[in-house]
Amino acid sequence: xxxxxxxxxxxxxxxxxxxxxxxxxxxxxxxxxxxxxxxxxxxxxxxxxxxxxxxxxxxxxxxxxxxxxxxxxxxxx
Numbered sequence: 227x228x229x230x231x232x233x234x235x236x237x238x239x240x241x242x243x244x245x246x247x248x249x250x251x252x253x254x255x256x257x258x259x260x261x262x263x264x265x266x267x268x269x270x271x272x273x274x275x276x277x278x279x280x281x282x283x284x285x286x287x288x289x290x291x292x293x294x295x296x297x298x299x300x301x302x303x
Contacts, residue, residue, distance in 0.1 A: 229276070233287075235259055236280035 234241050247254060266273040 232276055233280040233284050235262065236277050237284065 230245070231241075231243055233239075245254060266276065
């Protein structure tokens with residue numbers, strides 16, 4: 227039930243991912259971004275949910291990185 231790569235998809239960034247599965251009964255599905263986009267264009271509400279989630283999570287990551295940077299910067303003074 228987890229989605230990854232969606233933040234980079236929404237912001238049109240091209241990255242390579244490495245995935246490690248830690249449970250024997252896991253299933254991983256790979257969807258090409260062009261195919262993912264085709265499906266999302268026909269399901270507008272789903273696209274809005276993916277987009278909002280990606281934007282929110284991206285903002286949270288940026289805030290976390292910023293806090294860590296400031297904490298380390300202050301320690302070096």
